[in-house]
Amino acid sequence: MTGTAEKGRPQVHERLRRLLFLVPFVAKNPGLPVDEVAKKLGVGREELLEELDLLTLVGRPPFQPDDFVDIYVEDGRVYVDLDQRLSAPPRLTAAEGVALAAAAALLKPAGGDALTAALAKLETVLPPHAVQRYRAMAKTLDVAMEAPDGLATLSQAIVERREVELDYFTAGRGQTERRRVRPQELFSHRGLWYLAAHCLTRGDARLFRLDRIAGLSLTDVRFEPQEPATRAMPGVVDAAGEVRVRFAPAVAPWIVERFGDAARALPDGAVEVTVPGDSERWLTQWILSFGGDAVVVEPGWAKDAVARAARASLDSD
Amino acid sequence: MERTERLLDLVALLLDAQEPLPWSEIRAAFPDDYGGPSTEASERKFERDKAELLELGIPITFVSGDDDVPDGYVIDKNAYYLPEVGLTPEELAVLYAAGSAALASGAFPGRQDLAHALRKVGFFSDGPLPAPKVRLELGGVADARDLPGRLDLLWSAINARKSVELDYYSPHTKALTKRKVDPWGLALRRGLWTLVGFCHLRQAPRSFHVHRIRALTVNAQRPKSADFEVPPDFRLDDYVATWPWQFRFHPPVDVGVELKGELAPLASRLFPAQPTAGERVTLTVRATYLEGLLKYVLSLGADARVVSPPDAVERFRGMARRVLDAHAGGPTS
Numbered sequence: 001m002t003g004t005a006e007k008g009r010p011q012v013h014e015r016l017r018r019l020l021f022l023v024p025f026v027a028k029n030p031g032l033p034v035d036e037v038a039k040k041l042g043v044g045r046e047e048l049l050e051e052l053d054l055l056t057l058v059g060r061p062p063f064q065p066d067d068f069v070d071i072y073v074e075d076g077r078v079y080v081d082l083d084q085r086l087s088a089p090p091r092l093t094a095a096e097g098v099a100l101a102a103a104a105a106l107l108k109p110a111g112g113d114a115l116t117a118a119l120a121k122l123e124t125v126l127p128p129h130a131v132q133r134y135r136a137m138a139k140t141l142d143v144a145m146e147a148p149d150g151l152a153t154l155s156q157a158i159v160e161r162r163e164v165e166l167d168y169f170t171a172g173r174g175q176t177e178r179r180r181v182r183p184q185e186l187f188s189h190r191g192l193w194y195l196a197a198h199c200l201t202r203g204d205a206r207l208f209r210l211d212r213i214a215g216l217s218l219t220d221v222r223f224e225p226q227e228p229a230t231r232a233m234p235g236v237v238d239a240a241g242e243v244r245v246r247f248a249p250a251v252a253p254w255i256v257e258r259f260g261d262a263a264r265a266l267p268d269g270a271v272e273v274t275v276p277g278d279s280e281r282w283l284t285q286w287i288l289s290f291g292g293d294a295v296v297v298e299p300g301w302a303k304d305a306v307a308r309a310a311r312a313s314l315d316s317d
Numbered sequence: 318m319e320r321t322e323r324l325l326d327l328v329a330l331l332l333d334a335q336e337p338l339p340w341s342e343i344r345a346a347f348p349d350d351y352g353g354p355s356t357e358a359s360e361r362k363f364e365r366d367k368a369e370l371l372e373l374g375i376p377i378t379f380v381s382g383d384d385d386v387p388d389g390y391v392i393d394k395n396a397y398y399l400p401e402v403g404l405t406p407e408e409l410a411v412l413y414a415a416g417s418a419a420l421a422s423g424a425f426p427g428r429q430d431l432a433h434a435l436r437k438v439g440f441f442s443d444g445p446l447p448a449p450k451v452r453l454e455l456g457g458v459a460d461a462r463d464l465p466g467r468l469d470l471l472w473s474a475i476n477a478r479k480s481v482e483l484d485y486y487s488p489h490t491k492a493l494t495k496r497k498v499d500p501w502g503l504a505l506r507r508g509l510w511t512l513v514g515f516c517h518l519r520q521a522p523r524s525f526h527v528h529r530i531r532a533l534t535v536n537a538q539r540p541k542s543a544d545f546e547v548p549p550d551f552r553l554d555d556y557v558a559t560w561p562w563q564f565r566f567h568p569p570v571d572v573g574v575e576l577k578g579e580l581a582p583l584a585s586r587l588f589p590a591q592p593t594a595g596e597r598v599t600l601t602v603r604a605t606y607l608e609g610l611l612k613y614v615l616s617l618g619a620d621a622r623v624v625s626p627p628d629a630v631e632r633f634r635g636m637a638r639r640v641l642d643a644h645a646g647g648p649t650s
Contacts, residue, residue, distance in 0.1 A: 013372065016324055016373055020373075025436075028440070055325075059326060059329060061346035061347065084332075085329065088399050089398075090399060091398070091400075093374035093430070096437070099430040100431060103420075104411070104416070118412050125400055139552065140475050141503055142505070160410065253488035256488070288615045288618075289616035292640050292643065303644045307641055309618060314634060316620070
């Protein structure tokens with residue numbers, strides 16, 4: 001813990017590291033609009049202007065006119081004339097390094113070689129005296145996610161605005177088709193990963209499930225960013241409707257924790273939950289993972305799907 | 318003079334100095350701050366300022382001089398300035414994707430540290446920096462309002478090695494217990510955050526789901542000195558279950574699992590075990606919680622089954638039969 005938070009003011013620690021970044025950032029990117037600099041720093045416009053006011057008081061003794069940081073706003077843009085040797089930000093602290101390495105682990109193992117290489121380089125830019133602390137602290141944050149294949153390639157495609165080609169399996173058609181898409185956003189929802197993209201093959205915005213993508217390849221064709229199409233969350237647009245699931249008293253406390261008020265208590269200690277029925281595969285896996293403590297109440301198609309899956313397991317040889 | 322301003326002035330002064338700055342000169346440079354009548358009080362004030370700068374990673378040290386150079390304080394400029402990290406676009410993209418996703422999820426400890434780290438690694442890149450375009454759900458519980466704040470508080474307590482007091486809720490007993498815990502680390506598994514630390518109530522290391530912490534306070538006494546040491550051989554992975562069949566308190570059973578069809582090539586990702594080669598692969602999974610393993614295999618579908626030992630096979634089939642019986646009839650309501 002560093003410093004004490006005063007009323008409504010950031011801690012000294014936080015302000016210092018913000019300001020030690022701000023001066024070199026403006027020196028390197030002169031003439032950026034105030035709002036853009038504020039956004040970069042993660043602060044509001046007013047807060048940034050206050051920080052700039054403080055910086056004009058900063059300098060080194062004996063505080064002659066040329067000894068002060070000269071940073072100013074002109075026509076709504078920020079410039080720095082004298083940076084007083086704050087020409088580059090300080091190196092990463094051990095805590096910053098650990099937080100970044102842990103976040104990077106979210107994309108493991110999908111991040112692959114690029115991630116490993118990036119983390120190795122990261123360690124080289126820690127101050128020499130912080131490396132040991134970094135290694136000790138790295139043991140205090142351990143992140144494991146089940147990130148699917150393709151996540152790193154698609155992240156890169158989004159960032160570099162490159163078109164990708166992929167084979168997509170459409171459950172409705174029961175077939176696989178080659179598509180060319182402009183990736184816009186990746187997100188996880190209820191344990192599944194989705195890609196929101198503009199599909200050139202279909203000429204429209206589409207959602208793709210990562211577990212149904214194969215043969216992913218990055219092209220060298222770049223595209224201009226466009227306003228992301230308004231898209232519904234998966235499940236909302238689906239005609240499959242909702243599925244009612246009953247959980248045995250033995251697992252009820254954990255379901256209540258997971259679903260909160262959406263879990264309805266029944267007199268015998270069981271609870272019921274309603275979930276979107278957009279993904280038969282997800283639903284079936286989810287019900288089976290309770291090993292009999294979760295039962296679909298309705299509709300019939302969902303009960304049938306679970307029964308089919310359980311029978312298939314019994315018949316499997 | 319405001320403290321932030323004085324600390325920045327100190328950095329500017331030391332970065333500009335050509336040789337070590339003696340305490341007498343620093344004192345003279347800040348007469349209002351360090352020039353008071355009590356030398357001892359001034360020195361303490363300077364030591365606190367120096368500690369704050371060290372905490373920020375600023376390499377300020379005292380060096381002993383010689384005939385030519387006086388004793389004094391320096392900032393090692395090589396160790397101060399961030400050098401070019403030299404990340405390739407792909408490496409930067411993957412770090413940005415991960416970092417932005419963690420920030421956007423809200424439920425990640427050390428969010429301020431992470432935001433600063435991202436800014437710094439992107440400092441030398443000339444093109445526009447990647448925007449957050451990856452989102453993930455963390456937390457995994459209905460009521461996650463308190464989670465971000467709790468994670469940040471725990472992160473700062475872990476880094477400063479300060480004890481915490483918490484009210485811990487058990488969904489099993491539906492009761493709260495008060496615990497004093499030395500927080501050793503945080504782990505994320507399957508979207509849920511776990512705190513591992515030494516529990517003073519149980520006098521042993523324990524793990525706690527962060528979303529079950531109902532109240533949390535960090536020991537405010539002597540914030541700059543550590544309350545405890547973390548055992549040198551501590552590994553978070555030893556205390557948190559990565560897989561649903563791991564539970565520390567049961568004896569282990571070796572279970573044979575067979576995968577075929579589209580699951581066969583995924584074997585090494587679905588299980589932390591070495592699969593055999595071929596179209597049908599088998600692997601041996603050491604389970605400390607058999608029930609958890611059986612449910613997991615069942616959820617994988619018809620291309621996965623348990624093949625040994627016999628009583629595990631029987632329980633697996635019994636589980637599938639229970640699910641089938643519960644779903645084979647018409648609507649049950």
